[in-house]
Amino acid sequence: MVGSKTVISALALSALAAAAPAPTKTTQFSINQVAVKKPAVHPAAKYAKALAKYGATVPDYVASAAASSQSGSATNTPIDGDEEYVTPVTAGDSTLNLDFDTGSADLWVYTSSTDGAPSDANYYTPSADAKKLSGYTWSISYGDGSSASGDVYKDTVVVGGVTATAQAVEAAETVSSEFSEDTGSDGLLGLAYSSINQVEPIAQKTFYFNVIDSLETPVFAVTLKHNEPGTYDFGFIDSSKYTGDLTYADINTSEGYWLFDVDGYSVEGGSSSSDSFEAIADTGTTLLMLSDDVVKAYYDQVSSAKHSILEGGYVFDCDATLPDLSLTINGYTATVPAEYLNYASVSDSLCYGGLQSAGLLGLNILGDVFLKSQYVVFNGEDNKIGFAPQ
Numbered sequence: 001m002v003g004s005k006t007v008i009s010a011l012a013l014s015a016l017a018a019a020a021p022a023p024t025k026t027t028q029f030s031i032n033q034v035a036v037k038k039p040a041v042h043p044a045a046k047y048a049k050a051l052a053k054y055g056a057t058v059p060d061y062v063a064s065a066a067a068s069s070q071s072g073s074a075t076n077t078p079i080d081g082d083e084e085y086v087t088p089v090t091a092g093d094s095t096l097n098l099d100f101d102t103g104s105a106d107l108w109v110y111t112s113s114t115d116g117a118p119s120d121a122n123y124y125t126p127s128a129d130a131k132k133l134s135g136y137t138w139s140i141s142y143g144d145g146s147s148a149s150g151d152v153y154k155d156t157v158v159v160g161g162v163t164a165t166a167q168a169v170e171a172a173e174t175v176s177s178e179f180s181e182d183t184g185s186d187g188l189l190g191l192a193y194s195s196i197n198q199v200e201p202i203a204q205k206t207f208y209f210n211v212i213d214s215l216e217t218p219v220f221a222v223t224l225k226h227n228e229p230g231t232y233d234f235g236f237i238d239s240s241k242y243t244g245d246l247t248y249a250d251i252n253t254s255e256g257y258w259l260f261d262v263d264g265y266s267v268e269g270g271s272s273s274s275d276s277f278e279a280i281a282d283t284g285t286t287l288l289m290l291s292d293d294v295v296k297a298y299y300d301q302v303s304s305a306k307h308s309i310l311e312g313g314y315v316f317d318c319d320a321t322l323p324d325l326s327l328t329i330n331g332y333t334a335t336v337p338a339e340y341l342n343y344a345s346v347s348d349s350l351c352y353g354g355l356q357s358a359g360l361l362g363l364n365i366l367g368d369v370f371l372k373s374q375y376v377v378f379n380g381e382d383n384k385i386g387f388a389p390q
Protein backbone atom coordinates (compact mmCIF):
# COMPACT_ATOMS: atom_id res chain seq x y z
CA MET A 1 0.00 0.00 0.00
CA VAL A 2 1.15 3.56 -0.54
CA GLY A 3 0.38 6.66 1.45
CA SER A 4 1.49 10.28 1.38
CA LYS A 5 3.86 9.68 4.27
CA THR A 6 4.57 6.07 4.90
CA VAL A 7 3.52 3.11 2.99
CA ILE A 8 3.60 -0.28 4.04
CA SER A 9 6.07 -2.85 4.52
CA ALA A 10 6.00 -5.64 2.15
CA LEU A 11 8.01 -8.71 2.93
CA ALA A 12 11.40 -8.27 4.58
CA LEU A 13 12.47 -11.72 3.52
CA SER A 14 15.24 -12.24 0.96
CA ALA A 15 14.17 -13.62 -2.38
CA LEU A 16 14.04 -17.41 -2.59
CA ALA A 17 13.72 -20.16 -5.17
CA ALA A 18 14.04 -19.72 -8.90
CA ALA A 19 11.50 -17.68 -10.80
CA ALA A 20 8.68 -19.64 -12.33
CA PRO A 21 9.28 -20.41 -16.04
CA ALA A 22 7.83 -17.80 -18.38
CA PRO A 23 4.46 -19.07 -19.57
CA THR A 24 4.29 -20.44 -23.11
CA LYS A 25 0.91 -20.37 -24.75
CA THR A 26 0.09 -21.95 -28.09
CA THR A 27 -3.40 -22.04 -29.51
CA GLN A 28 -4.09 -24.77 -32.10
CA PHE A 29 -6.83 -24.08 -34.61
CA SER A 30 -8.29 -26.77 -36.87
CA ILE A 31 -7.76 -26.07 -40.57
CA ASN A 32 -11.17 -24.42 -41.11
CA GLN A 33 -11.03 -22.23 -38.04
CA VAL A 34 -9.29 -18.88 -38.25
CA ALA A 35 -8.68 -16.82 -35.15
CA VAL A 36 -10.40 -13.49 -35.71
CA LYS A 37 -8.68 -11.23 -33.22
CA LYS A 38 -11.15 -8.90 -31.58
CA PRO A 39 -9.85 -5.32 -31.99
CA ALA A 40 -8.73 -3.71 -28.76
CA VAL A 41 -10.76 -0.63 -29.63
CA HIS A 42 -14.10 -0.78 -31.48
CA PRO A 43 -13.76 0.23 -35.19
CA ALA A 44 -16.37 2.93 -34.51
CA ALA A 45 -13.66 4.62 -32.45
CA LYS A 46 -11.67 5.15 -35.65
CA TYR A 47 -14.74 6.59 -37.38
CA ALA A 48 -15.39 8.89 -34.39
CA LYS A 49 -11.75 10.02 -34.38
CA ALA A 50 -11.87 10.85 -38.12
CA LEU A 51 -15.08 12.82 -37.77
CA ALA A 52 -13.69 14.75 -34.81
CA LYS A 53 -10.36 15.34 -36.56
CA TYR A 54 -12.11 17.21 -39.38
CA GLY A 55 -14.41 19.11 -37.07
CA ALA A 56 -17.58 17.11 -37.73
CA THR A 57 -19.96 16.38 -34.83
CA VAL A 58 -19.62 12.79 -33.67
CA PRO A 59 -23.17 11.37 -33.47
CA ASP A 60 -23.97 9.93 -30.01
CA TYR A 61 -24.60 6.45 -31.46
CA VAL A 62 -21.08 6.44 -32.96
CA ALA A 63 -19.51 7.73 -29.76
CA SER A 64 -21.26 5.17 -27.58
CA ALA A 65 -20.41 2.30 -29.94
CA ALA A 66 -16.80 3.41 -29.78
CA ALA A 67 -16.73 3.83 -26.03
CA SER A 68 -17.85 0.60 -24.41
CA SER A 69 -16.20 -2.34 -25.99
CA GLN A 70 -12.78 -3.26 -24.62
CA SER A 71 -11.88 -6.44 -22.75
CA GLY A 72 -8.83 -8.63 -22.53
CA SER A 73 -6.64 -10.82 -20.36
CA ALA A 74 -2.94 -10.75 -19.53
CA THR A 75 -0.86 -13.50 -17.93
CA ASN A 76 0.94 -12.86 -14.66
CA THR A 77 3.98 -14.91 -13.60
CA PRO A 78 5.21 -15.35 -10.03
CA ILE A 79 8.87 -14.58 -9.43
CA ASP A 80 11.20 -15.23 -6.47
CA GLY A 81 8.98 -17.90 -4.92
CA ASP A 82 5.68 -15.99 -5.18
CA GLU A 83 7.31 -12.83 -3.74
CA GLU A 84 5.75 -10.81 -6.57
CA TYR A 85 3.91 -11.37 -9.85
CA VAL A 86 4.89 -9.65 -13.11
CA THR A 87 2.63 -9.07 -16.12
CA PRO A 88 3.70 -7.99 -19.66
CA VAL A 89 2.58 -4.49 -20.66
CA THR A 90 3.21 -2.44 -23.83
CA ALA A 91 4.12 1.11 -22.82
CA GLY A 92 5.11 3.39 -25.71
CA ASP A 93 7.58 1.43 -27.84
CA SER A 94 8.51 -1.01 -25.06
CA THR A 95 7.27 -4.29 -23.63
CA LEU A 96 7.75 -4.30 -19.86
CA ASN A 97 7.07 -6.85 -17.12
CA LEU A 98 5.34 -4.86 -14.39
CA ASP A 99 4.30 -5.68 -10.82
CA PHE A 100 0.51 -5.03 -10.84
CA ASP A 101 -0.28 -3.48 -7.47
CA THR A 102 -3.84 -2.97 -6.18
CA GLY A 103 -2.24 -1.28 -3.12
CA SER A 104 -0.82 1.71 -4.99
CA ALA A 105 -1.84 3.99 -7.86
CA ASP A 106 1.28 4.82 -9.84
CA LEU A 107 2.47 3.25 -13.10
CA TRP A 108 6.23 3.68 -12.97
CA VAL A 109 8.97 2.28 -15.17
CA TYR A 110 12.74 2.26 -15.59
CA THR A 111 14.49 4.19 -18.36
CA SER A 112 18.04 3.98 -19.70
CA SER A 113 18.96 6.84 -17.36
CA THR A 114 17.33 5.55 -14.16
CA ASP A 115 19.76 5.64 -11.24
CA GLY A 116 19.59 2.26 -9.44
CA ALA A 117 17.68 0.18 -11.99
CA PRO A 118 18.17 -3.61 -11.70
CA SER A 119 20.76 -5.07 -14.08
CA ASP A 120 18.17 -7.03 -16.12
CA ALA A 121 15.58 -4.26 -16.41
CA ASN A 122 13.70 -3.59 -19.65
CA TYR A 123 13.58 0.17 -20.21
CA TYR A 124 10.65 2.37 -21.22
CA THR A 125 11.08 4.12 -24.57
CA PRO A 126 8.41 6.78 -25.23
CA SER A 127 6.50 6.39 -28.50
CA ALA A 128 6.74 9.05 -31.20
CA ASP A 129 3.39 10.50 -30.03
CA ALA A 130 4.33 10.45 -26.34
CA LYS A 131 4.16 13.78 -24.52
CA LYS A 132 6.53 14.65 -21.65
CA LEU A 133 4.47 16.58 -19.05
CA SER A 134 6.51 19.71 -18.37
CA GLY A 135 6.82 20.52 -14.65
CA TYR A 136 5.23 17.21 -13.55
CA THR A 137 7.08 14.97 -11.07
CA TRP A 138 6.32 11.97 -8.89
CA SER A 139 7.77 10.48 -5.72
CA ILE A 140 6.54 7.37 -3.92
CA SER A 141 7.61 5.55 -0.78
CA TYR A 142 6.66 2.11 0.48
CA GLY A 143 6.74 1.21 4.14
CA ASP A 144 9.53 -1.31 3.67
CA GLY A 145 11.72 1.69 2.98
CA SER A 146 11.73 1.28 -0.79
CA SER A 147 11.06 4.41 -2.84
CA ALA A 148 11.20 5.79 -6.38
CA SER A 149 10.81 9.17 -8.09
CA GLY A 150 11.06 10.85 -11.48
CA ASP A 151 9.14 12.64 -14.20
CA VAL A 152 6.01 11.96 -16.23
CA TYR A 153 4.98 11.15 -19.82
CA LYS A 154 1.59 10.60 -21.45
CA ASP A 155 1.73 7.60 -23.76
CA THR A 156 -0.24 4.62 -25.03
CA VAL A 157 -0.32 1.62 -22.68
CA VAL A 158 -1.78 -1.77 -23.64
CA VAL A 159 -2.53 -4.61 -21.20
CA GLY A 160 -3.95 -7.85 -22.60
CA GLY A 161 -5.21 -6.00 -25.67
CA VAL A 162 -6.95 -3.28 -23.61
CA THR A 163 -5.65 0.15 -24.65
CA ALA A 164 -5.27 3.37 -22.66
CA THR A 165 -4.35 6.06 -25.18
CA ALA A 166 -3.29 8.83 -22.79
CA GLN A 167 -1.87 6.97 -19.81
CA ALA A 168 0.49 8.71 -17.36
CA VAL A 169 3.74 6.74 -17.52
CA GLU A 170 5.99 7.74 -14.63
CA ALA A 171 9.63 7.43 -15.63
CA ALA A 172 11.94 6.68 -12.69
CA GLU A 173 14.98 8.91 -12.38
CA THR A 174 15.96 7.32 -9.06
CA VAL A 175 14.93 4.13 -7.25
CA SER A 176 16.04 2.84 -3.84
CA SER A 177 18.28 -0.17 -3.34
CA GLU A 178 15.34 -2.54 -2.69
CA PHE A 179 14.35 -2.14 -6.34
CA SER A 180 17.93 -2.40 -7.61
CA GLU A 181 17.95 -5.99 -6.32
CA ASP A 182 14.43 -6.70 -7.57
CA THR A 183 15.42 -8.44 -10.81
CA GLY A 184 12.54 -9.68 -12.94
CA SER A 185 10.35 -6.61 -12.46
CA ASP A 186 10.52 -3.57 -14.77
CA GLY A 187 8.40 -1.36 -12.51
CA LEU A 188 4.88 -1.14 -11.14
CA LEU A 189 1.37 -0.71 -12.49
CA GLY A 190 -0.88 0.68 -9.77
CA LEU A 191 -4.47 -0.54 -9.61
CA ALA A 192 -5.69 1.29 -6.48
CA TYR A 193 -7.96 4.36 -6.71
CA SER A 194 -6.47 7.35 -8.52
CA SER A 195 -6.93 9.49 -5.37
CA ILE A 196 -3.61 8.13 -4.05
CA ASN A 197 -1.63 8.68 -7.25
CA GLN A 198 1.57 10.52 -6.33
CA VAL A 199 2.08 12.74 -9.42
CA GLU A 200 2.37 16.47 -8.76
CA PRO A 201 1.03 19.09 -9.39
CA ILE A 202 -1.99 17.11 -10.68
CA ALA A 203 -2.63 13.45 -9.71
CA GLN A 204 -3.05 11.11 -12.69
CA LYS A 205 -5.47 8.27 -13.34
CA THR A 206 -4.44 4.64 -13.00
CA PHE A 207 -4.62 2.38 -16.04
CA TYR A 208 -7.89 0.79 -14.87
CA PHE A 209 -9.62 4.09 -14.17
CA ASN A 210 -8.35 5.41 -17.50
CA VAL A 211 -10.07 2.60 -19.45
CA ILE A 212 -13.04 1.85 -17.15
CA ASP A 213 -15.61 3.65 -19.33
CA SER A 214 -14.42 1.78 -22.43
CA LEU A 215 -14.63 -1.67 -20.84
CA GLU A 216 -17.46 -4.07 -21.71
CA THR A 217 -17.97 -4.44 -17.95
CA PRO A 218 -16.33 -1.90 -15.56
CA VAL A 219 -14.21 -4.49 -13.71
CA PHE A 220 -10.83 -6.15 -13.56
CA ALA A 221 -10.30 -9.57 -11.99
CA VAL A 222 -7.20 -11.25 -10.55
CA THR A 223 -6.06 -14.84 -10.49
CA LEU A 224 -2.77 -15.24 -8.62
CA LYS A 225 -1.50 -18.80 -8.30
CA HIS A 226 1.16 -20.55 -6.22
CA ASN A 227 4.28 -21.01 -8.35
CA GLU A 228 2.43 -20.96 -11.67
CA PRO A 229 1.07 -18.30 -14.03
CA GLY A 230 -2.28 -16.64 -13.47
CA THR A 231 -4.21 -13.82 -15.12
CA TYR A 232 -5.44 -10.24 -14.91
CA ASP A 233 -8.79 -9.98 -16.74
CA PHE A 234 -10.00 -6.51 -17.79
CA GLY A 235 -13.61 -5.81 -18.79
CA PHE A 236 -15.06 -9.24 -18.07
CA ILE A 237 -15.51 -11.89 -15.40
CA ASP A 238 -14.32 -15.39 -16.32
CA SER A 239 -16.55 -17.92 -14.59
CA SER A 240 -14.21 -20.74 -15.64
CA LYS A 241 -11.63 -19.40 -13.19
CA TYR A 242 -13.57 -19.93 -9.98
CA THR A 243 -16.00 -22.34 -8.35
CA GLY A 244 -19.34 -21.52 -6.76
CA ASP A 245 -20.61 -17.93 -6.74
CA LEU A 246 -18.89 -14.59 -6.27
CA THR A 247 -19.63 -12.85 -2.95
CA TYR A 248 -19.31 -9.06 -2.99
CA ALA A 249 -18.42 -6.59 -0.24
CA ASP A 250 -18.70 -2.79 -0.36
CA ILE A 251 -15.48 -0.82 -0.70
CA ASN A 252 -14.70 2.11 1.62
CA THR A 253 -12.97 4.36 -0.94
CA SER A 254 -11.89 7.03 1.59
CA GLU A 255 -8.26 5.81 1.79
CA GLY A 256 -7.83 5.12 -1.95
CA TYR A 257 -7.38 1.39 -1.27
CA TRP A 258 -9.65 -1.57 -2.00
CA LEU A 259 -10.69 -1.44 1.70
CA PHE A 260 -13.59 -3.55 2.98
CA ASP A 261 -14.97 -5.30 6.07
CA VAL A 262 -13.86 -8.78 7.09
CA ASP A 263 -16.52 -10.10 9.47
CA GLY A 264 -14.35 -12.55 11.39
CA TYR A 265 -11.79 -15.35 11.24
CA SER A 266 -11.47 -19.02 12.12
CA VAL A 267 -8.31 -21.05 12.70
CA GLU A 268 -8.72 -24.73 11.75
CA GLY A 269 -8.84 -26.72 14.98
CA GLY A 270 -8.41 -23.51 16.96
CA SER A 271 -10.21 -20.33 17.94
CA SER A 272 -12.48 -18.12 15.89
CA SER A 273 -13.95 -14.66 16.26
CA SER A 274 -16.84 -12.72 14.78
CA ASP A 275 -15.28 -9.34 15.57
CA SER A 276 -15.13 -7.56 12.23
CA PHE A 277 -12.12 -5.60 10.98
CA GLU A 278 -11.21 -3.67 7.83
CA ALA A 279 -8.60 -4.96 5.38
CA ILE A 280 -7.25 -4.09 1.95
CA ALA A 281 -6.83 -6.44 -1.01
CA ASP A 282 -3.23 -5.80 -2.03
CA THR A 283 -1.55 -7.69 -4.89
CA GLY A 284 1.65 -5.70 -4.28
CA THR A 285 2.19 -7.14 -0.81
CA THR A 286 3.58 -10.65 -0.67
CA LEU A 287 2.15 -11.84 2.65
CA LEU A 288 -1.05 -11.87 4.72
CA MET A 289 -0.66 -9.21 7.40
CA LEU A 290 -3.29 -9.27 10.17
CA SER A 291 -3.70 -7.96 13.71
CA ASP A 292 -1.90 -9.55 16.65
CA ASP A 293 -5.00 -11.29 18.02
CA VAL A 294 -5.47 -13.23 14.77
CA VAL A 295 -1.75 -13.96 14.49
CA LYS A 296 -1.61 -15.22 18.09
CA ALA A 297 -4.74 -17.36 17.63
CA TYR A 298 -3.18 -18.91 14.53
CA TYR A 299 0.32 -19.64 15.84
CA ASP A 300 -1.12 -20.97 19.14
CA GLN A 301 -2.05 -23.99 16.97
CA VAL A 302 1.58 -24.49 15.83
CA SER A 303 3.65 -25.85 18.73
CA SER A 304 7.04 -24.95 17.21
CA ALA A 305 6.00 -21.40 16.18
CA LYS A 306 7.86 -18.45 17.66
CA HIS A 307 8.34 -14.78 16.86
CA SER A 308 11.99 -14.42 15.86
CA ILE A 309 13.71 -11.04 15.89
CA LEU A 310 16.59 -12.60 13.98
CA GLU A 311 14.35 -13.94 11.20
CA GLY A 312 12.08 -10.88 11.22
CA GLY A 313 8.76 -12.51 12.03
CA TYR A 314 6.93 -15.72 12.95
CA VAL A 315 8.83 -18.91 12.08
CA PHE A 316 8.22 -22.59 12.80
CA ASP A 317 9.67 -26.03 12.07
CA CYS A 318 9.38 -26.71 8.36
CA ASP A 319 7.78 -30.09 9.10
CA ALA A 320 5.10 -28.53 11.30
CA THR A 321 1.49 -29.33 10.49
CA LEU A 322 -0.19 -25.98 9.91
CA PRO A 323 -3.90 -25.20 10.16
CA ASP A 324 -5.92 -23.53 7.41
CA LEU A 325 -7.03 -19.95 8.13
CA SER A 326 -10.51 -18.77 7.10
CA LEU A 327 -11.84 -15.22 6.83
CA THR A 328 -15.58 -14.49 6.65
CA ILE A 329 -16.56 -11.83 4.11
CA ASN A 330 -20.28 -10.96 3.87
CA GLY A 331 -21.29 -14.51 4.76
CA TYR A 332 -18.69 -16.15 2.50
CA THR A 333 -15.87 -18.21 4.05
CA ALA A 334 -12.56 -17.58 2.28
CA THR A 335 -10.07 -20.28 3.25
CA VAL A 336 -6.30 -19.93 2.92
CA PRO A 337 -4.90 -23.47 2.72
CA ALA A 338 -2.11 -24.36 5.18
CA GLU A 339 0.23 -24.88 2.23
CA TYR A 340 0.23 -21.15 1.45
CA LEU A 341 0.83 -20.28 5.12
CA ASN A 342 4.24 -21.96 5.01
CA TYR A 343 5.73 -19.20 2.89
CA ALA A 344 9.42 -20.08 2.60
CA SER A 345 12.33 -21.74 4.37
CA VAL A 346 14.80 -19.46 6.15
CA SER A 347 17.25 -22.14 7.30
CA ASP A 348 17.62 -25.95 7.14
CA SER A 349 14.77 -26.52 9.55
CA LEU A 350 13.00 -23.19 10.04
CA CYS A 351 10.22 -21.86 7.82
CA TYR A 352 8.73 -18.37 7.62
CA GLY A 353 5.01 -17.83 8.03
CA GLY A 354 2.81 -16.53 5.24
CA LEU A 355 0.80 -14.86 8.04
CA GLN A 356 2.64 -12.05 9.82
CA SER A 357 1.64 -9.28 12.21
CA ALA A 358 0.26 -6.06 10.76
CA GLY A 359 0.83 -4.63 14.23
CA LEU A 360 2.68 -1.42 13.39
CA LEU A 361 0.83 -0.79 10.13
CA GLY A 362 -2.56 0.04 11.57
CA LEU A 363 -4.07 -1.72 8.56
CA ASN A 364 -4.76 -5.34 7.71
CA ILE A 365 -3.37 -6.40 4.34
CA LEU A 366 -4.69 -9.35 2.36
CA GLY A 367 -1.61 -9.83 0.23
CA ASP A 368 -0.67 -12.53 -2.27
CA VAL A 369 -0.69 -15.37 0.31
CA PHE A 370 -4.44 -14.76 0.73
CA LEU A 371 -5.21 -13.76 -2.87
CA LYS A 372 -3.71 -17.01 -4.23
CA SER A 373 -6.76 -18.86 -2.83
CA GLN A 374 -9.35 -16.63 -4.50
CA TYR A 375 -10.62 -15.23 -7.80
CA VAL A 376 -11.05 -11.54 -6.97
CA VAL A 377 -13.21 -9.07 -8.94
CA PHE A 378 -12.53 -5.35 -8.49
CA ASN A 379 -15.43 -3.08 -9.52
CA GLY A 380 -14.52 0.62 -9.49
CA GLU A 381 -17.90 1.75 -10.79
CA ASP A 382 -20.04 0.24 -8.03
CA ASN A 383 -17.10 0.24 -5.55
CA LYS A 384 -17.43 -3.44 -4.73
CA ILE A 385 -15.01 -6.33 -4.47
CA GLY A 386 -16.00 -9.93 -5.23
CA PHE A 387 -14.48 -13.19 -3.99
CA ALA A 388 -14.86 -16.84 -4.98
CA PRO A 389 -12.63 -19.89 -4.46
CA GLN A 390 -10.33 -20.56 -7.43
Ligand SMILES: Cc1noc(C)c1CN(C)Cc1cc2n(n1)CCN(c1cc(N)ncn1)C2
Residues within 6 Å of the ligand: 001, 002, 007, 008, 009, 010, 011, 012, 013, 083, 084, 099, 101, 102, 103, 104, 142, 143, 144, 146, 178, 179, 181, 182, 188, 282, 283, 284, 285, 286
Ligand atom coordinates in the same frame (compact mmCIF):
# COMPACT_ATOMS: atom_id res chain seq x y z
C1 LIG B 1 7.64 -7.17 -4.58
C2 LIG B 1 8.11 -7.10 -3.20
N1 LIG B 1 7.30 -7.12 -2.19
O1 LIG B 1 8.02 -7.01 -1.08
C3 LIG B 1 9.32 -6.85 -1.42
C4 LIG B 1 10.41 -6.60 -0.44
C5 LIG B 1 9.41 -6.97 -2.76
C6 LIG B 1 10.64 -7.00 -3.61
N2 LIG B 1 11.52 -5.91 -3.25
C7 LIG B 1 12.91 -6.38 -3.44
C8 LIG B 1 11.32 -4.68 -4.01
C9 LIG B 1 9.96 -4.11 -3.80
C10 LIG B 1 9.52 -3.42 -2.69
C11 LIG B 1 8.24 -3.06 -2.99
N3 LIG B 1 7.94 -3.55 -4.19
N4 LIG B 1 8.98 -4.20 -4.70
C12 LIG B 1 6.66 -3.38 -4.84
C13 LIG B 1 5.98 -2.19 -4.28
N5 LIG B 1 6.03 -2.22 -2.85
C14 LIG B 1 4.90 -2.33 -2.09
C15 LIG B 1 3.66 -2.38 -2.69
C16 LIG B 1 2.55 -2.53 -1.85
N6 LIG B 1 1.30 -2.59 -2.33
N7 LIG B 1 2.71 -2.64 -0.53
C17 LIG B 1 3.95 -2.57 -0.02
N8 LIG B 1 5.05 -2.42 -0.76
C18 LIG B 1 7.32 -2.26 -2.21
